[in-house]
Amino acid sequence: MITLAIVGLVSGIITAISPCVLPVLPAILTSSIQDGATSRRRPIVVVAGLVTSFAFFTLLGGLLLSSLGLPDDLLRWAGIVILAIVGLGLAIPPLGELLQRPFERIRPLKMDRDGNGYVMGLALGLVFVPCAGPILASITVLAATNGISWGLVALTVSFSLGIAVPLLAFGLAGQAMGSRIKAVRTRLQGIRIASGVILIATAVVVATNVAEPLQRWVPSTLASIQETIEDNDSVRDELDVLTGREEAQPASGDALTFDQCEEGPPDQLQNCGPARDLPGIQEWLNTPEGQALDIDELTADGGVVLIDFWTYSCINCQRTFPYLTAWDERYRDDGLTIIGVHSPEFAFEKVVGNVEDATERYDIEYPVAIDNDFETWREWDQRFWPAHYLIDQEGVVRQVHYGEGRYEETEMLIQQLLDAAPQAAVEADTGGHTQGRTPETYLGYGRVAYAANLDDIRTNTPIQYFYDQELPRDQFAYQGEWTVNEEHALAGEEARLELYFYAADVHLVMAGEGEVRVTLLNDPEYERVVEVDGTSDLYDLFVGEPTQDIMILEFTPGIEAYAFTFG
Incomplete structure (x- = not known):
């Protein structure tokens, strides 16, 4: 348990400096000046309130709501409303005085300075949605299935204290900057109003999910570190004991366990044992009249099934959606069925209407199974979000992968x-995938493999690239100014890519805003202008018959290019 407590603390620290903190970060940074003057104690009070409510309601929120028969998203909306009210009280002084009166005689809850700071922290804890890893998944699932124990409490406390460390550093940094800025000391009323507006904006951002694209754009450079810390063998064993997962179905015969398959060669089909059932599904989305699907029936008809465990507020899950939706569109007619098993991380994700909104927001058209009681999660010995299991026509799991990537x-x-x-076994010209087509091609230096000017790449800095040789097939070349980061390449002035491909369809995962002009060297009549609208998504560059040609892409500055995929 000591090992888990230490890992929980470190995991909490990593979580609090991940993209998940972005929606509440402005409120934390300005926490020391939201009463109109810089306060050294106030950041501590705000963070204490956040950690208290996050830990308490993560453990007991779902149980409390269900026992009282209250809506699953009540706590989240309560936090949003409280943030908005505190913000209005700061932004509109007469209203703030009115709101403070009921608390003037109750000193522990007095709504000024430290008092409203703690209340604000409590509200932030209700709307704070951390990125999921094995530690948080274990806490969430055990709490949701009434498996609360002293070990789980200790793990939750250590994780929450880890979250507190960076958030407190952010708050104290804001306090230090505020104390050194003369304008803060001379324009207290204006600062107070601005702070209230920030709180109101925070409430709106959380309520409308408008920060999700920004969270997805921020590179997940900490994901591999978190996975190394949380998913090594010793931590995995201790989590298995805590969650009862040590009783997971063992390997039999020539089959491997799911964990052994996940650790095996990612590009080879393996025998991971028979597929499990989908028990306890409350509702199905994106199936005719909500009809339930059966894996045995799908595979008996010669189909291939991909089971994807996800939850809609998980940023790591959101980064996988462009690939999943592309595979669904590309291979559904060939016999692939993707089933998204939605197992909620937090109580508000149990609301089916919220999941329906998310499927529309992310263009998810494949079937979604609502697993609110985690019965399917436990049947598959699940560990965290996202995770997928690839099943062949004999009903055997052939690949297991936890997390993003691959x-x-x-x-x-x-x-x-x-x-x-x-x-x-269909021909490419009937809508199937093209045999011998160009392989998926990454543009960030973390996985780049097919760049003709690979030796010229300089990481994380703007560089002018040139390539004037004959381009080999299935390779591309950077031209113009590019900043090649770990996961993507950022277009600068006169940025171009040249790609020698063979495929019927060419797509590119992009983010940012701007235009991409697409032409083909050997087809002067082909021209396509792709509008990148700020959404991280898979964009079509070419859709037609199997073609071999050199594609030329001209980018406006600011577009992030992640990976080419082909059909």
């Missing part, structure tokens, strides 16, 4: 399984 390998294995099915 998109190229997964798509290649999907193709292998579909090619093995008689009904999937």
